[in-house]
Amino acid sequence: MISIEQLCKVYQTKDxxxxxxxxxxxxxEKGEIFGIVGYSGAGKSTxxxxxxxxxxxxxxxxTLDGIDLLSLSPKELRTARQSIGxxxxxxxxxxxxxVLENVAFALKASKVARAERKRRALExxxxxxxxxxxxxxxxxLSGGQKxxxxxxRALANNPKMLLCDEATSALDPxxxxxxxxxxxxxxRELGLTIVLITHEMEVVKEICNRxxxxxxxxxxxxxxxxxxxxxxQNALTKRFIQTxxxxxxxxxxxxxxxxxxxxxxxxxxxxxxxxxSDLLQNxxxxxxxxxGKVDYIQNKALGTFVIELTGEDKEVQQAIESVNEKxxxxxxxxxRSIHHSAAGAE
Amino acid sequence: xxxxxxxxxxxLNKSFLETLVMVGIGLIVALIAGLPLGLLLFVTxxxxxxxxxxxxxxxxVIVNLVRSVPFIILLVFxxxxxxxxxxxxTGPVAASVSLSVAAIPFYARxxxxxARDIDRGVIEAAIACGASPWLIIKDIIFxxxxxxxxxxxxxTAISLIGYxxxxxxxxGGGIGDLAIRYGYYRYDNFVMFTTVILLIVLVQVIQYAGDxxxxxxxxx
Numbered sequence: 001m002i003s004i005e006q007l008c009k010v011y012q013t014k015d016x017x018x019x020x021x022x023x024x025x026x027x028x029e030k031g032e033i034f035g036i037v038g039y040s041g042a043g044k045s046t047x048x049x050x051x052x053x054x055x056x057x058x059x060x061x062x063t064l065d066g067i068d069l070l071s072l073s074p075k076e077l078r079t080a081r082q083s084i085g086x087x088x089x090x091x092x093x094x095x096x097x098x099v100l101e102n103v104a105f106a107l108k109a110s111k112v113a114r115a116e117r118k119r120r121a122l123e124x125x126x127x128x129x130x131x132x133x134x135x136x137x138x139x140x141l142s143g144g145q146k147x148x149x150x151x152x153r154a155l156a157n158n159p160k161m162l163l164c165d166e167a168t169s170a171l172d173p174x175x176x177x178x179x180x181x182x183x184x185x186x187x188r189e190l191g192l193t194i195v196l197i198t199h200e201m202e203v204v205k206e207i208c209n210r211x212x213x214x215x216x217x218x219x220x221x222x223x224x225x226x227x228x229x230x231x232x233q234n235a236l237t238k239r240f241i242q243t244x245x246x247x248x249x250x251x252x253x254x255x256x257x258x259x260x261x262x263x264x265x266x267x268x269x270x271x272x273x274x275x276x277s278d279l280l281q282n283x284x285x286x287x288x289x290x291x292g293k294v295d296y297i298q299n300k301a302l303g304t305f306v307i308e309l310t311g312e313d314k315e316v317q318q319a320i321e322s323v324n325e326k327x328x329x330x331x332x333x334x335x336r337s338i339h340h341s342a343a344g345a346e
Numbered sequence: 347x348x349x350x351x352x353x354x355x356x357x358l359n360k361s362f363l364e365t366l367v368m369v370g371i372g373l374i375v376a377l378i379a380g381l382p383l384g385l386l387l388f389v390t391x392x393x394x395x396x397x398x399x400x401x402x403x404x405x406x407v408i409v410n411l412v413r414s415v416p417f418i419i420l421l422v423f424x425x426x427x428x429x430x431x432x433x434x435x436t437g438p439v440a441a442s443v444s445l446s447v448a449a450i451p452f453y454a455r456x457x458x459x460x461a462r463d464i465d466r467g468v469i470e471a472a473i474a475c476g477a478s479p480w481l482i483i484k485d486i487i488f489x490x491x492x493x494x495x496x497x498x499x500x501x502t503a504i505s506l507i508g509y510x511x512x513x514x515x516x517x518g519g520g521i522g523d524l525a526i527r528y529g530y531y532r533y534d535n536f537v538m539f540t541t542v543i544l545l546i547v548l549v550q551v552i553q554y555a556g557d558x559x560x561x562x563x564x565x566x
Contacts, residue, residue, distance in 0.1 A: 052474055081476035092467035096489040096564075105485060109477035153475070163474075 001030040001193050002051060002161065007060030009046050009217075020046040021057070022217035028161075028195055028210075033187055035208035035225070036197040037240055043217035044197040048163050051195065052084045053077060065160065082110045085154030089166035091146040093138040099125065099149050100134040106156035124152040128182060144175035151182065155190070162186070164196035168203055180206050201244045205229065205297055213237045226297045230267045247291050247304055254332075259310035261290070262320060265328040266303035275323055276305065283319035285311035350536055357524065362544065364438040365520035368445055368513060369506045375446035376453035376502050381495070383409070383450060384457025385483060391462075395469065395479055409451040417448055418512045441518025445506055453502045460494030461487055493564040500556025504549050521545060 004027070009020040021043045028034045038044045049055040051062060053069055062069045069080055093102050103121040112120065125131050128148040138146055147167060154162055164183070168176040184207050186192050198204065204211045204225060212222040213236055221234040229245065232238045242248075247263065254261070266275065280287050291306035309316045320329055383405065389395060390402040415423065421444045425435045428443040464487060472482045511522020521541050529538030 054470060054474060075478075078476040078478060081474060084474070086471070086474040088467060088471060090465070090467050092465065092471035094468050094472075094486055094490060095465075096492065105472070105477070106475040108485065109472070109475045109481060150471070153471070157476070 001028050001032075001065065002195070003027045003061075003063045004047075004051070005061040005063070007047070007050055007062065008058045009043075009050060009055060010058045019043075019217050020055075021050065024060075024217075024219055026212060026219060026222065028193060030160075030193055031187070031191050032210060033183070033194045033196070033208045035204040035211035036195070036214055036219075037199065037201060037204055037211060038197075038214035039199060042214040044214045045165055046217075047214070048165055048195065048197050051163055052081050052086060054086075078109075082106075082157040083160045084163060085151075085157070085159040085161070086163040086165065087147065087150045087154050087167045089169050091138070091143070091150045091170075093146055093149055093153075095138050098135050098137055099130065099141070102138070102149055103152045103156055106153045110157045120156065121152070124155055125149075127155070127186075128152045142175075143171050144178060147171065147175075147179055148182065151179075151186070155186065155192075158190075159192070161193040161195065164194060164198075166198060167196065169198065169200065176200075176203070177206075183207060201240045205244055205295070209298060213240060224298075226267075226300050226302065229295070229297050230265070230302055245293070245295060245302075245304060247293075247306055249290055249306060253290065257290075257308050259286075259288070259308040260316050260320075261332040262307050262309055263330040263332060264303075264305045264307065264323065265330075266294075266301070266305075267328070268300060275326055276307065279319050279323055282322065283311070284315045285309045285319045347536070351540070354537060354540065358521075358540065358544070361519065361521045361524040361541075364518075365507065365510050365514075365522070365548075367438045368442045368510045368518065368520055369503055371439070371442035372445035372449040372506045372510075373499060373503055375442075376449035377499065379446075380450045380453030380502075381457055384454035385461065385487065387454060387458040388461040388487070389479065389483065393466075395473055395482060409454055412447065412451045413455070417444075417509045418516075420444055420448055421513055421516060436517035436519075438519045441510065441513035441520070445509055445513060448509060449502055449506055452505065453498060456498035456501060457491070457495060460491045460498060463494065464490045493560045496556055496560040496563060500553060500560070503552050503556070507545065507549060507552075521548075 005025050007021055007024045011018040011020055024047060036044045036047065046055055050057045053062070057070065064080065064084070067080065069077065072080055094105070097105065100118070100121050103124055104117040107117040107120055122131065122134060125134055128151050130145060130148050130152070133141060133145065138149065141149065162183075167183075168179050171179060180203065183194060183196075187194055187207075196203070196208070208225045210223065211225050211228055212219045213228075213234060214220065215236050221228065221232070221237045228237060229241055232241045264276075276287065279285075286309070288308040288310070289305060290308055292304065294301050294303040296302075309319060320331065323329060387402065387405055387409070390398040390405070412420070421441075424444045424447060428435050428440050431443055432440050434440050468486060468490065469482060472486045477485070510518065510520050511525070514520040514523030515526050521544060525538055525541040528534040529541070
């Protein structure tokens with residue numbers, strides 16, 4: 001679908017070079033929802049804007065369905081852009097145009113006839129659930145509604161893909177959820193490929209099939225969303241995962257507990273099995289759950305439990321070994337305060 | 347006093363019309379030439395869709411050049427040009443040549459400034475839609491600054507009324523000319539006051555009408 005090869009974007013100011021995107025290579029497949037995560041200034045927005053050449057890369061290649069976007073003439077590029085919809089954090093609607101006119105503008109850009117523009121725009125407003133607001137002005141709408149209008153505008157020319165530039169970052173949690181649902185819906189129903197950038201791991205967890213983590217213009221880790229959550233490799237990825245899945249225990253609790261604290265991670269099918277109760281039944285140990293949660297990422301369960309096991313050292317050891325094959329077990333070392341901080345408590 | 351006014355009336359009428367002609371022509375030219383010039387200054391600016399350093403700086407320098415010449419000097423300086431264009435250097439039509447030349451860059455800068463107030467994101471979204479530069483100017487920039495364009499025209503009109511008095515002083519006619527001829531050369535305070543009141547009323551009316559229109563076209 002879209003492939004980015006060795007893309008670099010360098011800003012030249014008077015006295016120094018600022019690297020926005022540093023040698024990024026990535027591919028997004030058709031029908032996928034791909035998330036790019038990073039802190040502000042990581043270069044994710046620049047990378048996204050290089051996909052539809054809102055920002056011209058300093059070097060590298062951007063290919064959409066085999067077409068090299070950087071080799072196109074301005075006119076050809078405009079046509080290509082019509083097959084790439086884009087929505088923004090700030091919605092960017094023309095305030096002097098009605099909702100209908102804002103959507104119809106995109107159709108005007110692709111030279112659709114007037115009557116057809118209106119029909120199609122109304123159809124799109126229906127899709128995003130705003131048919132009754134067609135003649136209102138953006139100032140009369142809430143943030144979520146404005147974002148729906150901009151989604152309708154972005155979809156106007158039946159694009160192959162949709163770029164989302166922090167599309168939910170200015171919205172409250174409820175509205176974010178409804179916009180994400182809408183994005184999921186259009187991904188499913190229209191088979192639209194979506195590339196989104198965000199600093200909220202929650203968004204990625206909610207809708208992305210795959211994701212990449214960016215830092216200082218580079219992609220530091222990339223993979224299926226589930227795998228990223230289950231087995232994050234990079235320190236930054238771990239930090240981001242932790243914003244959603246935080247299993248750090250209060251220091252006081254760690255100091256008080258006398259048993260062995262075990263951190264178990266259940267991935268995939270195993271999350272449905274009764275591993276913990278088997279363990280407690282088969283060995284002479286007592287278990288005390290300190291923390292635990294099962295998350296569903298891409299409809300796959302990811303369970304994490306922190307259990308304090310007490311009993312004879314030998315029994316505890318055997319109990320841990322018995323589950324070691326099935327789940328990922330990590331025994332917290334005795335000097336817990338060190339581990340606690342090493343786990344990334346901030 | 348009434349008698350005085352009645353005697354003055356024909357001349358007052360004539361001067362008033364002359365002022366309207368001068369300012370009117372100036373405004374129309376400002377709109378025809380200044381508006382595109384202002385948009386050109388805007389769209390060729392850095393990071394905009396028709397970014398062009400050369401066009402931007404050359405246009406900018408020319409605009410500043412005209413704007414930095416005091417109007418009364420510009421007026422005299424343009425006499426040969428006026429003569430070439432309308433065949434004379436006196437009368438309201440001749441005066442409107444210099445007024446127009448002054449009004450174009452004046453209005454252009456106002457247009458540029460109001461265009462700068464547009465949220466750049468809106469323009470960016472239009473680019474992302476694949477819209478052509480002309481469509482963006484016509485369908486995004488123009489409607490977004492419509493209200494500012496009218497306010498700018500109001501400001502230009504009022505400045506032109508001021509300038510027209512100077513043009514009047516060196517043979518252009520108009521209310522300013524009347525005030526100088528009677529008020530200054532003949533110490534006729536009655537005419538002086540009448541013209542000043544007339545100018546005040548004219549400016550108020552223009553300002554009021556401009557504000558009303560600007561508000562009327564502003565939607566959303």
